Each structure stands twice: as C-alpha cells, then as structure tokens.
Amino acid sequence: MNMKSITTIVLSFLLTTFGIAQSAVFDIRKYGAPSGDITTAFGDVWKAACNSTGASKVWIPSGSYKMGAIVVKGPCNGPIEVQVDGTIIAPANPAALHDAYEWIKFEYVDFFTLSGKGVFDGQGAIAWNQNDCGKNKNCDMASMNFGFNFLKHATVRDITSKDSKNFHVNVLGCTNFTFDHFTVTAPATSLNTDGIHIGRSTDVKILNTNIGTGDDCVSLGDGCKQITVQNVNCGPGHGISVGSLGKYPKEEPVEQLLVKNCTLTNTDNGVRIKTWPSTPGTNPITDMHFEDITMVDVLNPVIIDQEYCPWNQCSKQSPSKIKISKVTFKNIKGTSKTKDGVILICSKSVPCEGVELNNVALTFNGTEVDAKCVNVKPIVTGKAPKCVATAAA
Ligand SMILES: *[C@@H]1O[C@H](CO)[C@@H](O)[C@H](O)[C@H]1NC(C)=O
Ligand SMILES: *[C@@H]1O[C@H](CO)[C@@H](O)[C@H](O)[C@H]1NC(C)=O
Numbered sequence: 001m002n003m004k005s006i007t008t009i010v011l012s013f014l015l016t017t018f019g020i021a022q023s024a025v026f027d028i029r030k031y032g033a034p035s036g037d038i039t040t041a042f043g044d045v046w047k048a049a050c051n052s053t054g055a056s057k058v059w060i061p062s063g064s065y066k067m068g069a070i071v072v073k074g075p076c077n078g079p080i081e082v083q084v085d086g087t088i089i090a091p092a093n094p095a096a097l098h099d100a101y102e103w104i105k106f107e108y109v110d111f112f113t114l115s116g117k118g119v120f121d122g123q124g125a126i127a128w129n130q131n132d133c134g135k136n137k138n139c140d141m142a143s144m145n146f147g148f149n150f151l152k153h154a155t156v157r158d159i160t161s162k163d164s165k166n167f168h169v170n171v172l173g174c175t176n177f178t179f180d181h182f183t184v185t186a187p188a189t190s191l192n193t194d195g196i197h198i199g200r201s202t203d204v205k206i207l208n209t210n211i212g213t214g215d216d217c218v219s220l221g222d223g224c225k226q227i228t229v230q231n232v233n234c235g236p237g238h239g240i241s242v243g244s245l246g247k248y249p250k251e252e253p254v255e256q257l258l259v260k261n262c263t264l265t266n267t268d269n270g271v272r273i274k275t276w277p278s279t280p281g282t283n284p285i286t287d288m289h290f291e292d293i294t295m296v297d298v299l300n301p302v303i304i305d306q307e308y309c310p311w312n313q314c315s316k317q318s319p320s321k322i323k324i325s326k327v328t329f330k331n332i333k334g335t336s337k338t339k340d341g342v343i344l345i346c347s348k349s350v351p352c353e354g355v356e357l358n359n360v361a362l363t364f365n366g367t368e369v370d371a372k373c374v375n376v377k378p379i380v381t382g383k384a385p386k387c388v389a390t391a392a393a
C-alpha cells in the first residue's frame, strides 16, 4: 500500500468518525475540474448532494480553484453542508461574471451550512478602479461575492470572504441564519465593499466575526427583524449601519437590533442609523440597542442621521418621514476623531422618541465629546455628553 492510499483510508476514517458520521460526503474532485475551474463541477456536486436522502456534505479540499458565477438551489432532500478548505478564486475581470448580481448564490435551502477554513477571493481590484458610482447614478454594479437568498436555518462558519468586487455578502429573505467566526477582508480604499448586508430577514446573528473592508461593516436594509451582532470587530470601514432607509415607498419596518460587545477601529462611523430626506419611505425603525461598544479613533462614533444625502443626490427640502424610536446607546467608550462624537439629527416631521444615552464616555483629543441633538430629547442616564444647542433645533 502506498502513502497516498494510506492517507485516503485514514482521511475517510477521520471523516466518518468525527461529527459528520451521518453525512454522505461528496468530494468535488470526483466531479472534474478542467484546468482547475470548478464552475461546472460545483453545480454537479451540489445537485448530487442536494438530491441524496439524509444529510449530505459537499467537500472542497485545500488547494486553489477557479470558479465563474454560479447559482445553486434547494430544496434539498436533507440538511446540506458545503465544507470549503481551499481557496476559490473569481475572475478578476468583472465582465467575466456576466452581470451576475452575486458571484455565488445559495438559494431556497433549509438547513444549510457553509463551513471550512476556505477563502472566497473575489479579486475586486479591477472592479474598484472601474467604480464610478459616486458620480454616476446609473453606474454598472459589479458582482457581490455571496448571495444567500431565502435560506432557513442556515449557518456560515469559519469561511473568509476576500476582496469582493462589491458587497461581500447579501442576505435576503432568510430566517434563522447565523454567521460564526466569519471573516471579511478587503482594503480600506476598496469601494462599496460592505461586509454583510441584510435585507428582509428575520433572526440573523453575526457572532465572533472580524470585518475589515472599504464600506459598511454590517448594514441593515428594510424588513430586518431580530438581528444580533455580537463579539464583532469592525475596521477599517464605515461601521455598523441601519439604513439608508426611506428611498423607496414599499419598504418594510426595521425592528429589534442588538449590537453588543463590538469594537470599531479606525472606522468612519461607529454605530449609525441613516434615512434619506425628501423620499417616500415611511416605515418605522424601532428597538435598536447598542451596548458594550468600544470605539478606537472613530470619526463619528454615535450617529443618527435623518438627513443622509451623500454626493448631494437628493434635496433636503422636506424631512424624512421615518419615525425612529426606542434606541439605546449603553456603555459606549473610547476615542472619537471629531468633537461632535454623538450626533443625533432626527426628522422635523417625526422627531425621534425614546433615544437613551446611558454611560456614553467618548473622548476627542483627551476631552469629553459633545452631543449634537436636533429634533430629539435624549434620556440621559449615567455619564453621557450633554446636548449642545444647535441652530436647527
Ligand atoms: C435524484 O435522485 C433520484 C432518486 O435517487 C434519481 O432518480 C434522480 O435521477 C436524481 N436526480 C438528480 C438530478 O441527480
Ligand atoms: C436554527 O437553525 C439551526 C441550524 O442552523 C437549528 O439547529 C435550530 O434548531 C434553528 N432554530 C430554530 C428556532 O428554528
């Protein structure tokens, strides 16, 4: 018996003995990979695993693989796990993904797990250079790394998303979805590379995760409920954001967010809620709780901005119609890069209600920060900066 077959026997023994004894394992290498490209093989191995009865596992061993745009769908005949231990590389040329909204889509699966020490490398540099969305409203959107659409009872564990061409992860229409020990990495200068964007989903948890990127760390779109972001490190990037909301008439409310024990390092914002002025959206934002947060040299550590209007894309003629209520900032400490470390700019037509500052201890250049408050009377408990008078109030 040669070394290779001994290794194979030991490996299959290990695979069947530990934890995954009940899963049938589908090794991608058996499905072909001409010139290292697994686009077709991935689709084939998924179909086989998804169609098998009982729990199944697709396995992509360590190594380097190329892959084009792909969509894999359920329903499957049992729980399914995709364990990636290798590096999967997207084409660098954005056009090679043929306008796919996301490079890899997992859709309509119940009991789905993506795991392993693998890396999904979006090779975004060319796309970032071509990005003119700051100037051009109808700009071409490059593909995001991951689309997780309409999944129930899903987990993403350990995996790394690297250098996406656009957002790293888009979660849409999911229920009971946990990210644990997930990593997002891209340069601070990479445009639009949000870490995890969640929309129209319920019960999503982001735990024990590190996100360093060029845009929002975590962002919540409309229709998010019961979202937990805990033990997460963000930076560089734009911080944790609810919104922007209000742009479209048919948005759903955003409720029950808990952000706890997170550290933001060198980000533009810390924790932020933003809505557009002069737009049709009216759905409320309520029950947003930020606690035990450490800020390290953050430009705007605590910010509610109901006049969010980047690149002067809108007019501030009429105020936002979105009501923001029950927002607590508790045990927020660290350093701000601006004197106005707490900014609460609420809407004139629907002022914020129930905004609480409880032990907010932020310093700018060694002195306590100010709070700038417009159309809001925060409830202060413990230590917190006083609202300074502002002209607009
Ligand atoms: C799914 O499994 C059934 C029965 O095991 C088989 O007849 C069918 O060909 C499989 N379909 C695919 C797409 O593999
Ligand atoms: C959530 O999904 C996990 C699997 O990822 C499952 O074990 C758990 O029972 C689900 N929880 C609920 C409340 O359905």
Ligand SMILES: *[C@@H]1O[C@H](CO)[C@@H](O)[C@H](O)[C@H]1NC(C)=O
Residues within 6 Å of the ligand: 208, 230, 231, 232, 233, 261, 262, 263
């Ligand atoms: C807070 O999060 C860090 C990871 O950033 C973790 O190491 C630590 O154990 C967490 N603390 C608590 C009390 O959970």
Ligand SMILES: *[C@@H]1O[C@H](CO)[C@@H](O)[C@H](O)[C@H]1NC(C)=O
Residues within 6 Å of the ligand: 365, 366
């Ligand atoms: C920071 O504080 C020092 C003295 O404490 C002062 O000389 C300096 O001008 C301050 N810098 C800014 C940007 O306020």
